[in-house]
Amino acid sequence: MNHAALHVIESHTEGEPTRVVISGGPDLGAGPLSERALRLQRDHDWLRSTVCNEPRGHEAMVGALLCEPYEPDCVCGVIFFNNVSPLGMCIHGTIGLAVTLAHLGKISVGSHRIDTPVGVVTATLREDGSVEVANVPSYRTIADVTVNVPGHGTVRGHVAWGGNWFFLIDGQGPAVCHANLEELTAFAWSVRKELAAQGITGDQGMEVDHIEVFGPPTDPALADSRNFVLCPGKAYDRSPCGTGTSAKLACLHAAGKFKPGQTWRQAGILDTVFLGNIEELPDGRIVPRVSGRAWVNGESTYHFDPSDPFRYGIPTIL
Numbered sequence: 001m002n003h004a005a006l007h008v009i010e011s012h013t014e015g016e017p018t019r020v021v022i023s024g025g026p027d028l029g030a031g032p033l034s035e036r037a038l039r040l041q042r043d044h045d046w047l048r049s050t051v052c053n054e055p056r057g058h059e060a061m062v063g064a065l066l067c068e069p070y071e072p073d074c075v076c077g078v079i080f081f082n083n084v085s086p087l088g089m090c091i092h093g094t095i096g097l098a099v100t101l102a103h104l105g106k107i108s109v110g111s112h113r114i115d116t117p118v119g120v121v122t123a124t125l126r127e128d129g130s131v132e133v134a135n136v137p138s139y140r141t142i143a144d145v146t147v148n149v150p151g152h153g154t155v156r157g158h159v160a161w162g163g164n165w166f167f168l169i170d171g172q173g174p175a176v177c178h179a180n181l182e183e184l185t186a187f188a189w190s191v192r193k194e195l196a197a198q199g200i201t202g203d204q205g206m207e208v209d210h211i212e213v214f215g216p217p218t219d220p221a222l223a224d225s226r227n228f229v230l231c232p233g234k235a236y237d238r239s240p241c242g243t244g245t246s247a248k249l250a251c252l253h254a255a256g257k258f259k260p261g262q263t264w265r266q267a268g269i270l271d272t273v274f275l276g277n278i279e280e281l282p283d284g285r286i287v288p289r290v291s292g293r294a295w296v297n298g299e300s301t302y303h304f305d306p307s308d309p310f311r312y313g314i315p316t317i318l
Contacts, residue, residue: 091242
């Protein structure tokens with residue numbers, strides 16, 4: 001199997017990287033982005049491994065394949081993926097995609113619809129370079145779930161959808177600070193395994209594969225909360241995690257603690273901040289609006305030498 005060169009543009013959103021495949025990716029045909037994402041996973045997983053895994057990538061890398069949209073009036077479609085699998089939605093990646101499209105001269109200041117496997121989102125590029133993403137409808141599905149975690153006892157949290165499935169834990173486990181990355185990773189990974197073992201899932205039996213732990217902010221004048229988010233490939237999110245912030249807003253709203261017109265300031269493990277607000281939907285769900293900043297910081301062409309045993313990446317072993 002040999003492939004032509006890939007052209008990628010790199011950015012980071014509040015510290016979390018995004019690699020957008022601009023050209024050279026596989027032809028996934030037409031149809032909804034959800035179908036094309038399955039086709040990418042089934043028939044062309046080499047692309048995900050090439051972009052996200054070593055030797056070109058690393059555990060925190062998130063890739064984005066630029067596609068033709070299926071839904072009308074969208075400027076593009078996108079399929080996100082990480083070091084182990086496709087992702088439903090990725091807000092930090094959408095912010096990175098927006099600044100990448102602006103870098104390429106494909107969009108300007110204003111609002112732009114973007115097609116994803118879980119629905120259409122709207123990215124608004126502002127004059128100051130920041131981007132607000134109106135996410136897919138989000139909601140809390142199970143409140144106050146308890147799991148028994150070895151070494152930590154009973155851990156309580158909520159299951160919520162923010163474009164990916166999350167288990168949200170507040171005030172339990174290791175303190176949420178950069179010095180505790182190893183302890184937080186081990187704790188969150190244990191929680192994820194216990195959720196799976198106890199059969200606790202999202203809708204339609206979907207795995208809850210993102211674990212989000214909350215603690216007090218470093219500076220209450222700058223943020224309302226600080227989080228640690230463990231992603232499916234066992235990497236922590238360097239940004240405050242946009243889909244995780246959406247899930248948090250859904251939980252706050254369901255508990256009657258957050259309403260339209262308010263602003264939530266979610267800090268991540270690096271103390272960078274996403275701002276969030278919501279629109280209410282008649283069925284009780286919300287449309288989260290999450291904003292942050294991204295910067296284009298690189299551009300590369302990937303080549304595939306047939307003699308290179310790792311030209312399609314080194315598989316991730318968890």
